[in-house]
Amino acid sequence: MKSSSRRRRLTAAALTALAVATSATACGSGGTGTKASDSGTYTIWDPYPQFDKGSAWVKLLDECGTKAGVKVKRTGFDTSDLANKALLAAQQGNSPDVLIVDNPVVSTLAEAGVLTTTDDNKLDSSKVDPNLLAAGQSGGKTYGTPIGANTLALYYNKKVLKEAGVDIASIKDWKSLTAALEKVKKAGKKGITFSAIGTEEGSFQFLPWFWGSGAKLTELDSAQAVSALSLWKDWLAKGYAPNSVLNNTQTTSWQEFATGDYAFSENGTWQLANAKKAGFDYGLLPIPGIEGGKASAPTGGEFVTVPVQDSTDRYATTQKLATCLTSTQSLYDTDTTLSYIAPTSEVQDKQVAANPELGPWVDAVKAARGRTSDDLGTKYPRISEQLWKAVQSALSGSKSPKDALSAAQSAVK
Known part of the structure; x- marks a missing residue:
């Protein structure tokens, strides 16, 4: 692996793309962290500030350090703060030894010259599901390996559907889903809630419908894309979805579903614990x-x-730490803690054996795709920003779905 004593110069485009990519709501705030000068201490930065020293996650980091024969200095940051800190540290030649970062940011950091490739750092990603690994690939190279994944599906309230006379097995496409929502409304209940907020969360929630129409992120104004946005627009117009979706985060959307009045909620794996507390069959x-x-x-x-280091003699130990964190047992333990689906079939099978309720989520993750896949890289944040703006414009009534997406495509160009 080549060393670089120079400070990495990050482009304005990389900084702008990163700021957009990390605009989704974060889970808390963490302290600052700097590279340890002690050669026997290795730094790990992660986006899990909610976990303290006594947590299973931090204990795993310490265990991996012990196995590698070093001490671990760990800092947990807010997601957006972590990405910005990583860029700044790279500029200063003070990057952490191991960086655990949100998957859409990987390509931005890679194109900015912050990260080493798996060919260089010898991380084994051969068992990772290809659709999940794609989020960490740019320009034909791989820049890390996923620690776990989550995605979206539709939670449904069995009681609401039963009272509305809806057989869940009948819902196979958009037409049958819309028909179910119509029945639910006629029965005096509420249809579906989701997040269409003007941030990355809004794009994240719209993408299944966008991709489900056959649309591509390189053609935001295609007929397929218009059909997806028209679906959401029609749901609001007919009262199948509430106007609150315009401001809903994924958390507030879930809170609406948790009232027990809604038939469906588009949400993620991370709500499983809350679903069990909701008080109704789902x-x-x-x-x-x-x-x-x-x-x-x-x-x-x-x-x-x-991350790239000025001193290459640290890489051998760093590789041991990263390999430990992504081992079969570590992935199983970590993904249980984080409510993630593992990135490998071997660990996914263990998860389902321990908790059969995860079966549908494994299927959903296997069908999922990375937001920066198709080699979009740093192009994705700008595309996403225009996409959520189009969704906001159409759902608020300021533009038609077609006009909103046409404006989005023009802005991207």
């Missing part, structure tokens, strides 16, 4: 494509990456 349905089948939903989750 089920899970993959988001359908326009003509049937499972729509691809975007993957969430983080990648374990190895």
